[in-house]
Amino acid sequence: MATADSENHPVSTVPDEIVVDLPYEDLVLALLRDLGLRREVKASSRVLELSRIGVSGLDEAATRLRAEADELAASPGSQPWRTAFPRPTGQASPLDLLLYTIRFRTARENAGWTFEMGKNRHVRSVIGLPHLSVGGVLYPEPASAPTPRPGEPARDTCLVGVLDTRITAHPALVGKLHADEGAVLDGAGPHSHYAGHATFVAGRILAEAPEARLVVGAVLDDERGIATAWDTALAMMKFRDSGVKILNLSLGCITADGDAPLIIARAVELLTPQMVIVAAAGNHGDPKLNGDSGTDERAACWPAALSQVEAVGALTEAGDRGEFSPDVRWTSFMAPGQNVVGPFLTGTVNVQTREHGTLPTEFPEGWASWSGTSFAAATVTGRLARLTARNGGDPHAALRELRRTLRQAGGSDPIRLAH
Numbered sequence: 001m002a003t004a005d006s007e008n009h010p011v012s013t014v015p016d017e018i019v020v021d022l023p024y025e026d027l028v029l030a031l032l033r034d035l036g037l038r039r040e041v042k043a044s045s046r047v048l049e050l051s052r053i054g055v056s057g058l059d060e061a062a063t064r065l066r067a068e069a070d071e072l073a074a075s076p077g078s079q080p081w082r083t084a085f086p087r088p089t090g091q092a093s094p095l096d097l098l099l100y101t102i103r104f105r106t107a108r109e110n111a112g113w114t115f116e117m118g119k120n121r122h123v124r125s126v127i128g129l130p131h132l133s134v135g136g137v138l139y140p141e142p143a144s145a146p147t148p149r150p151g152e153p154a155r156d157t158c159l160v161g162v163l164d165t166r167i168t169a170h171p172a173l174v175g176k177l178h179a180d181e182g183a184v185l186d187g188a189g190p191h192s193h194y195a196g197h198a199t200f201v202a203g204r205i206l207a208e209a210p211e212a213r214l215v216v217g218a219v220l221d222d223e224r225g226i227a228t229a230w231d232t233a234l235a236m237m238k239f240r241d242s243g244v245k246i247l248n249l250s251l252g253c254i255t256a257d258g259d260a261p262l263i264i265a266r267a268v269e270l271l272t273p274q275m276v277i278v279a280a281a282g283n284h285g286d287p288k289l290n291g292d293s294g295t296d297e298r299a300a301c302w303p304a305a306l307s308q309v310e311a312v313g314a315l316t317e318a319g320d321r322g323e324f325s326p327d328v329r330w331t332s333f334m335a336p337g338q339n340v341v342g343p344f345l346t347g348t349v350n351v352q353t354r355e356h357g358t359l360p361t362e363f364p365e366g367w368a369s370w371s372g373t374s375f376a377a378a379t380v381t382g383r384l385a386r387l388t389a390r391n392g393g394d395p396h397a398a399l400r401e402l403r404r405t406l407r408q409a410g411g412s413d414p415i416r417l418a419h
Contacts, residue, residue, distance in 0.1 A: 208382025
C-alpha cells in the first residue's frame with residue numbers, strides 16, 4: 001500500500017496547512033499572528049464545521065518554535081492535561097511544533113480545554129506498493145471474464161457509494177452506475193493502472209450483489225491515486241442524504257503520530273448514523289514489501305482503523321491471511337483479496353512498477369487479476385449490500401446479520417468470508 005506521494009516518504013501532509021474547528025478559526029488566526037506567522041484561510045466547510053488554514057514562514061520560524069515548545073514543556077505545573085501533550089521529539093517538524101504550541105497555550109488558558117485541530121494529509125488508493133501473490137510481487141495482470149455465479153436474483157436493490165478514482169463505462173457495469181459529473185474516465189489512453197481501480201472495485205461489489213446500484217464519486221487522481229484528506233472528506237459528505245446505505249472506501253493513509261486525520265474522522269462521525277462504511281485495512285503487512293518506505297506493518301490505516309468503520313483484510317486463495325494484509329486487532333472482516341478477477345481498463349495500460357518503471361501492458365478483454373485489501377473491502381461491501389436489500393434497507397441490521405451468520409458458521413474474530 002502506498003500512503004504518501006512518494007515511496008521515500010511514507011507519511012505525507014500538505015505543506016504548511018492545518019485544519020481547525022470552524023468556530024475557533026479567528027482564535028487560531030490570532031495565535032498565528034502572535035507567533036509572527038503569515039496565515040490565510042484556504043477554505044471553510046459548514047458541512048464539516050472545519051476550516052483549512054495555510055501557514056507561511058514555518059521553516060524560517062522553526063528555531064523559534066522549538067524554543068517556544070521547549071519553554072512550554074518545561075514550565076512549572078502538574079495539571080493533568082499536560083500528559084495529553086507530550087514534549088515534541090527532536091525530529092518534530094515545524095508544523096508539529098506549531099500544533100503543540102497552539103494546543104498547549106489553549107489548554108493552559110482554559111483549564112485543559114482545547115478545540116479539535118490537525119493536519120491536512122494525503123490519502124491514497126490502497127494499491128500503490130506491490131502486493132504479494134504466490135511468493136512474488138503482483139500488479140494487475142490480464143485475465144478473462146469469470147463465469148457468472150449462479151444464484152437467485154434479489155427482488156430488492158441497495159444503493160452503494162463508491163469513492164475512488166474515476167470509473168470506466170465497462171460492459172460489466174452498464175445499467176448499474178450513477179456517476180457524479182466528472183467521475184467517468186474518458187479520453188484516449190493509455191492510462192496509468194491506478195485509473196482502473198474504481199472499475200475493479202465496482203466489479204467486485206457487483207459480483208456479490210449484482211442487483212445493487214452504485215453511486216460513484218471520484219476524488220483520487222488517475223495517475224497516482226492520491227488526494228488530500230480535505231478533498232476526500234468533502235467528497236465523502238456528498239453521499240450524505242443521498243440514499244446510499246453502504247459506502248466503500250478502498251483508500252487510506254498512515255500517519256506519523258498514529259492519530260486519525262481529523263478531517264476524515266469528522267466525516268465518518270457525521271455519515272455513520274445513516275450508512276455503514278467499509279474500508280480497506282491496507283497492504284503494508286509484509287515489511288519485505290514496504291521497501292524503504294519505513295512503514296510499520298502494524299500501523300493503523302485510516303479511515304479503516306476508526307471504530308465506526310468496518311476494516312477489511314485480505315485472504316489468500318487458500319483462505320489464509322495474505323502476507324501483505326496487516327495483522328492488526330482493528331480488522332473487522334477478512335475476505336478474498338489475492339488474485340481476484342474484476343473488470344478493468346481495456347487496451348494498453350501503463351502499469352507502474354517499482355522494479356522496472358512504467359510497463360505498457362495489453363488488457364485485451366478488459367479484465368484483470370489483482371490483489372489487495374481494496375478488493376477484499378469491496379467483497380464485504382457487496383455482501384452487505386445484498387443483505388441490506390433483504391433487511392428492508394437497514395444497513396446496520398444487515399451488518400449485525402452478517403456478523404451473526406459468520407459466527408454461527410464457525411468464523412473467528414476477525415470474521416472471515418468464504419471464497
